[in-house]
Amino acid sequence: MSTTAPTKRTPLPAALENELEEVFGDRFTTAEAMRRQHGEGESFHANEPPDAVVFPESTAEVSAAVSACHRHGAPMIGFGAGTSLEGHVAALRGGVTIATSGLTRLIELNPEDMDCRVEAGMTRKALEQHLKGTGLFFPIDPGADASLGGMAATGASGTTTVRYGTMRENVLGLTIVLPDGTVIRTGGRARKSSAGYDLTRLFLGSEGTIGIITEVLLRLHGIPEAIASAVCSFATLADAVDAVIYTIQSGVPVARVELLDDVQMDAVNRYSDFDYPVRPTLFFEFHGSAAGVEEQSTEVGLIAKELGGTDFEWATRAEERSRLWAARHEAYYASLALRPGARGWATDVCVPISSLADCLLKTREDIDAEGLLAPIVAHAGDGNFHVLFIIDPEDEGEMARAKRVNARMIEQAISVGGTCTGEHGVGYGKVPYMRAQHGDAVDAMRSIKEALDPKGLMNPGKVVA
Template sequence: MSVAAAIGEEGRTDARRSIALDLLEKRFGNRFSRGAEVRRQHANTTNWLPNQPPDAVVFAQSTAEVAEIVRLCHDHRVPVIPFGTGTSLEAHVNAPFGGVSIDLSGMNRILAVHAEDLDATVEAGVTRTQLNAAVRDSGLFFPIDPGADASLGGMAATRASGTNAVRYGTMRENVVSLTAVMADGTIVRTASRAKKSSAGYDLTRLLVGSEGTLGVITELTLRLQGLPEAIAAGVCAFPSIEAACNAVILTIQSGIPVARIELVDALQIRAANAFSKLDLPEAPHLFVEFHGSHASVAEQAEAFGAIAAEFEAGTFVSATRPEDRTKLWQARHDAYFAALGLRPGSSMIATDVCVPISRLAECVGETRADLDAEGFIAPIVGHVGDGNFHVSLLIDRDSHDEVERAEAFLGRLNDRAIAMEGTCTGEHGIGQGKRKFMLREHGAALGPMRAIKAALDPLGIMNPGKILPEA
C-alpha cells in the first residue's frame, strides 16, 4: 500500500479527521487555526509547485505538545506536516492529503550551550542566526549557512548545507543528537552528547534528511566551532569554467583548508555588475574565504593565489578587514536579487544538483549549453568545493510554454547529474519536486528506504507525499 493510499484522499473529509481537528482546537485554543491565510502560509510558497494547504495549523511550544499532537493524529489517521520557517525549496511543507501542520517556530529556546564541548542544544524552531547570536560571546559559531535564515530543525530535516560545507560539513556532520517525536507519538533521543559513538544504529543520521517523513525533530544538539582568529576573503576571474574547477580541485588536493570556495558564472557576474554597480570582467569567478590564524590565512591566500595563476586566472585580490571582505564578496552575496534583475518581473526557480568534482566542469558546461539552447536566462552559482551547483531559472510562471520547457530542462539536468555519478540534490532535498528522480538515482536502494518508512510510520501519516515516489 502506498503512503498516499494509507491516508487516502477521501480521508480529508472523514469523520475521524473532524473529530481530531475539534479535539486539537479545544486543546490548543488560539494556538490552533483553520484560517485560510494561515493555512496557505504554511504550505509551499517558494516556487511553482502548487500551494497545498493543511486542514489546520497548530503552534506547538514543547516536545511534549508535539508528542500530544502526533499521538492524536496517529489515533485518528491524520497527516502531520512539520513546519519551521517555510523556506525549503521543494515543497516539503505542502499538505497534498491535508492534515495538521505543526508550526515549531514558537519552540525557539536555546536550551544549553556547552562551550567546553563545542556543542549547543536548541529547540527545533531556533534559527541559525539566533543560535549564532547566542554563542558569539563564547567565541563560537555554528557554520552551516543555507542562505535563508532557516530553523535548525528544518535544516536538519532537509540535510541543509551551503557555502561553508566544504570545510565544516553539512547538517549530516554537525548534528550530535536529536530529540524527535515518532509516528506513534513516542519521544526518542537519538544519541548521547558524546562526539562519537559505535552504539547501535545511527538514528541521528537517519532522521537528518528525512524531511519529516519518519518523525518530527523537536530538539537538536549541534556541533559548534571556535570563531577563527582571522578571516581572509578573495576573488579572481578565470578564462573558463574548466580552469576555475581545476583550480578548485588542486586547492583541495593540496590540503588548503578553504572555508568557502564559490563559483559564479559569467552571466551571474553580468547581473552583479548591473545590480551592485561593479565592474568585474564578465567571466567565471571564484570567491574564496580562509579561516585560521593570521599567519595561516595569509599562507592559504598566497597558496591559493599561486594555484589560480597556474590556471591563468586574472589578478587574485584578497582582503582581511570585514568591510573589505564584504565588498570583495558583494557579487556573491547579492546573487539572488542581482539575478532577478536580469529579467524584471520574472520568477526564480532555484534548483541544485551535485556531482563528483572531477565532473563539475563538464556538468556545468553541458548545463550552460542546454540553457542557452533553450534561450533561458539562468545564472549558475556553485559550492564548487563540494561539486554542488545551483541554477536560477528566471521564468514567466504564467507562460505555459516556459513552465513546460523549464520542467523538461530540470529533468535533463537531474539525469545529467545522476549519470555523472552525482545526485539530483546536494542540499535542497527531495520534497515533492524531486520524487520522480529517486528511482533513477537509487534503484534497488529504494526498497530498504520504503521498508524503513513502512516500519517507522506504518499508517503513513508523517508528511505523506514527500521523498518516496508512489510505488
C-alpha cells in the first residue's frame, strides 16, 4: 500500500468553468486555498486538491453541477465535513468537488413516527439541536461532527453501534443525484417494504462513487429514561476483552462499551486531565429504565470483577457523562499530543466477537515489536478496533514498519471472517485489500459502478479502483 494513489489529471474545460460560474456565481471557486481545503480529510494521506469547488444549496443545484460535469467529462467528488480517514475526498484525477455544506435544512420531522428527513450537509450535532425537546435522539455517534450525508456515504457507525446499529440500520431512505444528474429517491417512511431492489443499501457505503447523496431519511429513537456511564480498568488487555465478550454473550443490552489500551489511557489522562489507572480500560454506558440500568450495571460489574476489573467509577449526571465521552472522542487528538509534530494514521478492522481478543492482542504485540507508538481503541461490543499510528510520514523506515503492521492486522482480520474496515470505509487507502476480502464479488461491484457511472467520473480511484 502506498500513501498516495496514482493521479492522471487533465485541466477543466474552460466551457465547464464558465457554465459553473454562471450557475453558482461566487459559490464557484478555483482559489488554491479553497481547493486544498477540499483535497483531504483527517488523515495522513497526501492532499490531492480538485481543480474547482462548487457550493450548491439544494438538490437541484447539485444536479446542475453533476449534469455539467457529466457533459464535459470532468471527475466529481462529493465532500461533506471532511472528517474521512482513508482518502475518500482526494481528487485523484482533479475535477470538481461538490461540497454539500450548504445543504443544512431539516426538511421534515415526524415525532409520532420517530423519523426525520434532513439535507446531507446537516451535521450530527446540528440534528441534536433540532431534536431538543422532542424526547427523541439520533444514536449514531462516530465522534467527529460529521455530516449526515457523509455518514450515509461511508456507512458510518461509532460508539453506540452495539445497541443501536450502524447507519445501515438507521437510514430509511435517500435522495441521490446519479452521475448524469438524474435525481432519484430510495426507500421510504414505511418500516418495511418488499417492493423491488433495496437501492438504499446499495448507496449506503458507496462513498460517492455511484451518486451524491443530498437528503437522508433517518430513523430516530426515544431518549432513555435513565442513562449511566462507568469506567473500569483491568490488569491485562486480554482480561478487558474477555469482559466485553462475556457481557455480549450474556445478552446484556449495553449501549456502549469502548476499550482503550494502556497507551491510549495515558494519552487521555494527559490530554483531558483525568487520573485513571494507565491500564487497559473499558468505558460502559447503560440505557433503559432506572431498574433496567441498575440490573445491567450489576450484571456487568460482576463479570468485570471475576476478571480482575476494578470497581466501577460512575458518571450519572449529564455533564459528567459528557466529559467522559468527550475524552473518549478526543482520543485521536490526545494521541497526537503524545508526539508533537507527528501525523496520525488511523486504521481499523472488524472481526467476529469471538476473535477479537486474539486479533487485538497479536496486533498490540506486533506494534510493540516494530517499535511504534500506536494506541488502540476498540468499539469492543461489535468487534471493531482502531489503531492510530503516530508517525512521521517523511521517515521511510517508520512508514514501512507501520505499513507492515497494518497489512498483517488486516490479513489476520480477513482470515477469521472479518473485514478490512469496520467503519472508516475504503477510500483509496483500503482498496488493495478489497480483493482479498471479497474475491470475485469485487468484479460484481465494479459492474454496478460501470452500469451507473459508465464514464467513471464519480469519485474515481476509490472503493473498486
